Amino acid sequence: MEALSFWIPEIFLGATLLLMSTTAWLRDKNTPKTFYTIAKFGVWAALAAEIIWYYQSGEAEDSQIMLFKVIVYLLLLGNMYISLKWFLGDDRPSFRFYFLIVLMQLLLIATVSAEDLLVLMLFLQGGVLLTYLLMRTELDPDEAYPEIRRFGVIALIYAGIGLAGVWGLFSLSGSFDFGAVSAYLKVHQQEAAVFAACAMILVSLLFVLGVAPFHFWMSGAFSEAILPVSGYLSIVPLFAYYACLLNLVSGVMMPVYPLLRPAIEVFAVLSVVIGAVGANGENNVRRLFVYSRIFVIGVVLSVLLTFSSAAGFSGFVYLLVSMLALTGIYTVFYAFKSKGDYLSDLNDIAGLAESKPYLAAAVLLFMTSLLGFPPLIGFLGMVIVVNHLVDLHSYGLLLTVIFGILMMASAYLRVIKVMYFDSKHRGFDRVDRGIYVILLADVVIIVALLLSPRELLGAVEQMLR
């Protein structure tokens, strides 16, 4: 019975998928809201089941895993709500989108809890496949979308690399189990084959995280996809992949990690630099914030280098505050609309502050928070990151992060200039009230965290340790 109750959240999500499919099959008069409603109830039920089971089982599950699961659920719910605005706008069919993200949720929470290398890799690659399918959602079937196609091909190659790495470790250690593989690695940490297999698994994970130099698919593919898809992919799966990385390195690969660390350090620096430089070269706001996300990942990786619990905590806090700001930015993208078209060119939002001052103020707030500007909540992340780097005497990385922040500031100042200082040359459509509600909620969370971060961070620190 207890074993069954462990699976209740997954059962709820599975049932939701079944209900959505049945509804799409049997019922003709479906609106975009139909599938949103079904998905919403399913996800809420699964989240409630997760929390209830966690406490009823005497907190048997790893609190760290639970934390990441809850965050992924909450981000998904927010994303589902805001995405509905896009589908309702032109009365587009929403079945495929909601079906795929609920299925993705199922895979993500399984990935986060995985304690078996094969299961982890299969779910991870399943997630990549769903990412590809999501990217093609609601696109014109007659158009080529070269960036998405390129992502599909490259993803296949990295999936092969990851699976080959898992197979390699299995053939060496004779097991897929985290504990058994870790025990094997402790003894055979110097072997080249072990190192190669671990590197292959890690590379495939870094690819899905979008770490440079494996990021090249990201900006193009995310900007070609529809807004709900790029918003979802930019934020929601990130926490699950972060948890995977933590589990994998600290739970399995720690014995060989010292050999891998220099490469991770290089990837971190590359991500910071490429994210910051790339953002400056972009005139497409969606691409600009994709680079911003790469920068954030770079900073997180810089902090995570030791994979200690303190590093995990620091990386998590920075990721959380950055994603809160990015969620706000993506929400505002839904309001960048003129004559029914979503705007993505930077010049299209010139003079936004004139006609939509609250939206412009929200973008300003979120961007300054992303920069770690005091006294906004991003500063909290920045303090923790810088303090951690100084603590480790990683002054080279500290300088890289500072350089990156300055470059990011230059990119954001450009956005501020366009919104506030330039004259507007087009009108903006009326903004849906729901968008303001989400923005307000985001601002309230940011302000609440800002005013009283102690309790929350204390709890988070305890869970991560």
Place this chain on the structure above:
Amino acid sequence: MQPVIPYLLFIVLLPLFGILFVAAAKDNEKTGGRNALKVAVLAVIANLLLIVRAFTQISLEYGKIQLVEKYQWLDSPEISLVFGVDCFSLLLMLGIHLAVLIGLWGVKDEAQGQKSRMIFTLLFLCLISGFLTAVDIFSFFIFFEAMLLPLYMLVGMFGEVRRQGTLFRFTLYNLLGSMLLFAAIVVIYNHQGRSIYLNAISRVELGQLSEVLVWSSIFAAFVSRIPIWPFHYWISSVSARIRNPLVFIIANIIPLTGVYGFMRFWPKTMPDVMVFLVVVLEVVSVLTMLFIALIAIINKDIQYKIFSFMTVYYIFYLLGAFLPTDQILLNVGFAIFAFLLIFAALEVMLSYMGSGRHPEISAEGCLQLMPRLSAVFTFMVLAGIGMPLSSMFVNNFVIMSGLLNYNPVTAFVALGALVLVSAALLSDLYQRKKEDVMLREEDQIADISAGEAVFMWGVAVVLVLSFVNPLWFVKG
């Protein structure tokens, strides 16, 4: 122990509440932005009253931090907002609030964008108040960096320099300074295991390399705020081109944050490695003073002359800050208080001339046709160059004496620069040089109104009172 009434918290937060009211104020073509302006003025006056009240609660000494309030923010790393003041920081706060109030007077007739202007002005006041009341390193940094945002917005939106890449570079340059300070502070924090008060920094014993890096970062951070050669270009190219009096005043308060930072951070007993930096700063400072004063003589732009006037004085006060006695530092405070009022009044009056009320004319010689403005303008210029009309007179004299004792060469060059920049300020407005640009009697330039004259003479009265007794408002 926390004071019963958290005056300092109120002083920091009151402008924020003002922002909420300004945001809610009705602002359309009919009101012409007057509602937003009134709310902002009210918030500034209320804060002024609080500041004066805080003055009555403290003993009037430099460096004795009082009314300390502590608000815990984070446990790990342990960060608190710690506020506290001494006579010096309260004086600067008072001066800045009065200068901004004068600046608000200068933009009272501007309707466009008034709401945004007031919001960012109040945000700036909130942050600069926080900066001047911060007594521990993290609180200090938070406000030091945060004030860059309203500055960028104000200059970009209303300063008319927005199409130049210089504003970008100016902001990034300042941000770089802030980041260096942040890194230095985190290193100190890590070394001590806790946040410390500003006046305890000089007692932190770091390793030699760390000491050089930390103090160099702090040095660079504060220099980045002051237009000192070779970094003066970005600051001067932005600050000198601002045409809005309020924004000009706010932008030119920023160098004061650098001077203040040096005064609060810099140790009286210098680590050996830092002596070199101080010598470099001294040489570069006097050369910059001379250089800027000479340019002010040549330059025809009256705005640039005001900017030069301010810069030369800021550097003069910076030199005063390195003198080894606390008494002189208090003199610096008294002088800066009067100086802030004088430059704010001059700037507002300039907006009545060339670039403001009479865009069609050059400022050259125009005072001859504006008797009311001429009188009060002359008063301010004379007070500014150190005549016995404000607290600048005695206190500049004391600082100069201190400099003469310390290093006569530095003192003489500084004195020369002060004379030159004063001459630059005085010359063009009265001098008839070229017939073709000279103003004629029939040009019919409207003088300032009686109300505006009364306001400006009110500022002059405050200056005279500060000459009689720099803390007249406390002791009656």
